[in-house]
Amino acid sequence: MQKNSVAVIGAGKWGQALHFALGQKQKCYITSRTKRDINNFVDLNTALSCEYLIIAIPAQQIRQWLDEHFEFKGQKILVASKGIEASTGKFLNEIYEEFIPSENLGFISGPSFAAEVIKGLPCALVLNSLNKQIFIEFEKLFPDFIKTYYSDDVIGAEICGAYKNVLAIASGICEGMNLGNNARVSLISRGLVEMQRFGSHFGAKMETFIGLSGAGDLFLTASSELSRNFRVGLGLANNKTLDEILEELGEVAEGVKTSYAINSLNKKHKIYTPIANEVYSILEGKNPKDSLKDLLKD
Ligand SMILES: NC(=O)C1=CN([C@@H]2O[C@H](COP(=O)(O)OP(=O)(O)OC[C@H]3O[C@@H](n4cnc5c(N)ncnc54)[C@H](O)[C@@H]3O)[C@@H](O)[C@H]2O)C=CC1
Ligand SMILES: O=C(CO)COP(=O)(O)O
Numbered sequence: 074m075q076k077n078s079v080a081v082i083g084a085g086k087w088g089q090a091l092h093f094a095l096g097q098k099q100k101c102y103i104t105s106r107t108k109r110d111i112n113n114f115v116d117l118n119t120a121l122s123c124e125y126l127i128i129a130i131p132a133q134q135i136r137q138w139l140d141e142h143f144e145f146k147g148q149k150i151l152v153a154s155k156g157i158e159a160s161t162g163k164f165l166n167e168i169y170e171e172f173i174p175s176e177n178l179g180f181i182s183g184p185s186f187a188a189e190v191i192k193g194l195p196c197a198l199v200l201n202s203l204n205k206q207i208f209i210e211f212e213k214l215f216p217d218f219i220k221t222y223y224s225d226d227v228i229g230a231e232i233c234g235a236y237k238n239v240l241a242i243a244s245g246i247c248e249g250m251n252l253g254n255n256a257r258v259s260l261i262s263r264g265l266v267e268m269q270r271f272g273s274h275f276g277a278k279m280e281t282f283i284g285l286s287g288a289g290d291l292f293l294t295a296s297s298e299l300s301r302n303f304r305v306g307l308g309l310a311n312n313k314t315l316d317e318i319l320e321e322l323g324e325v326a327e328g329v330k331t332s333y334a335i336n337s338l339n340k341k342h343k344i345y346t347p348i349a350n351e352v353y354s355i356l357e358g359k360n361p362k363d364s365l366k367d368l369l370k371d
Contacts, residue, residue, distance in 0.1 A: 074146050078102070079214055080120035081127045084109050086324060087153055088129035090187035095127065097193075097216035117142060125149050125214060127181075131325040132156025132165060132235075139172045151179045151200065151211055155234035156327035157334035162341070164231040164275075175227075176204040179211055182230035182286035183222075184293035186300070193218050199286050201230040222285065229281030232272040237291040238302040238328030239335060239349050240264035244295035245306020246352075246361050261295045264348050271335070271344050302328040310361055332356060 077099075081092040084105035092111070095101040102113045104120040120126070121144060130138055132154045150173060152165055169178050179202035190196060197220040200208045208223040215221050224230060243264065247257045268291070269282040281287050294300040298307070305326045308318035319326065336353040339346045351364040 074124055074148065075122050076124055078123040079125040079127070080104065080115070080123040081129060082117075082120055083129035083153075084111060084114075085129060085131075086187040088127075090185075090190040091127050091129060091153060093191050093193075094216050094219055095214050097218075098214060121148070122146070123148065125151070125211065127151045127153055129153040132327055133159060133330050135165065136168050136171075139168070143172060145173055145177075147177070149177050149179070149207055149210060151181055151207075153181050154327070155182075155238060157231075157235045157331045157338070159330040159333040162334050162338045164228065164235070166227050166231050177207070178202060178227075179204075179207040180227055180230050180234075182224075182234045182290065184285060184289045186293065186297070188299055190219070195219070197222065197285055197289075199224050199230060199284070201225065201227045201286070203227060224281065224284075224286070226278045226281045226286075228275055229272055229277030230286045232275060232277050233268060233281060233287040233290060235327070235331045236268040236271060236335065236349070237264075237287075237294050238326070239332045239352050240268065240291055240328075241294040241300050241302035242306040242309070242326075242328045242332070242352050243348050245300075245303035245308075246310045246355065246364075247306070248303070249307040249310025250361055250365070252365070257296070260348065261291065264295065265291055267346050267348050271339065271346055271349075274342055274344050301326040305329060309355055315356060328352070329356060 079095055080102035081088050084103055092101050092103040102115045102120050103111055104115050104117050126148050179200050183198040185196050195218045199222045200211055201224045202208055212221045247260050301322055301324055305318050332353045335349045355361055
């Protein structure tokens with residue numbers, strides 16, 4: 074293993090933004106499935122031999138990628154994805170822990186549109202790990218324009234990062250239906266309560282929901298067209314099919330598959346999640362106007 078070396082795995086929007094950010098203080102490698110014309114682009118084996126890895130591939134692809142490509146050699150890993158595995162209902166920390174010891178793992182959360190990070194605009198992020206040493210080591214790699222906080226609430230961060238994407242779809246639908254500011258903010262506020270209810274069932278801490286990982290990322294994603302998930306909602310309200318929306322988007326919108334995962338988890342664990350239920354139903358063909366009626370009377 075190459076001591077003190079850093080690599081990003083996945084050269085999508087977020088991977089490239091993190092590569093830019095981490096490249097400010099030290100050399101930062103990047104790799105992806107297809108070769109890209111990016112500074113310090115390397116093959117996968119070179120990236121995997123780095124001591125510090127930041128993995129930014131879509132949530133639904135993680136298990137297969139770890140299975141087929143990853144070899145644990147003591148690397149320290151920061152997970153940058155946000156989502157829940159639809160086929161199993163597993164949170165990303167649970168998947169990673171099947172392959173990597175938890176003391177080597179950290180998870181990024183908080184409000185962070187890649188499009189702004191890649192311009193060097195300021196933001197604040199949380200690095201979540203059960204091992205504070207992971208935070209101490211990764212914190213030093215981040216540039217001055219990003220303020221990093223530590224939390225040991227890994228499950229809370231995972232749930233917030235995943236759930237807010239589903240709520241951003243709901244908010245986009247609300248916006249696309251021209252329901253007004255009162256409706257959108259009511260939806261976001263009740264969404265925060267719902268996300269906290271869901272998360273506390275799995276042991277997440279209250280403080281995570283009112284901080285950057287929870288309210289912070291939810292307010293950002295559920296109120297801006299920079300969010301891919303919000304744009305999925307706009308498309309659904311405008312009667313586009315999901316296939317059309319995703320094709321136009323050309324990037325991952327994690328909230329779609331995550332809403333399927335939440336739908337299974339809330340049935341299994343009997344958790345009351347009315348907004349996520351309506352997003353799931355709309356993705357399955359329900360008319361958003363009927364969802365609105367049901368949410369208002371539920
Ligand atoms: N874009 C953003 O502002 C932020 C994104 N995220 C999260 O980061 C993750 C990645 O998002 P983006 O980079 O924005 O998406 P993207 O759609 O821009 O890129 C996804 C990347 O993953 C790669 N990929 C897809 N399947 C793969 C596989 N089987 N093996 C290896 N690589 C594969 C694609 O080639 C692509 O480079 C998502 O979970 C997202 O929620 C988190 C914070 C901010
Ligand atoms: O997670 C994000 C910002 O924190 C990005 O959200 P979208 O994937 O909806 O664009």
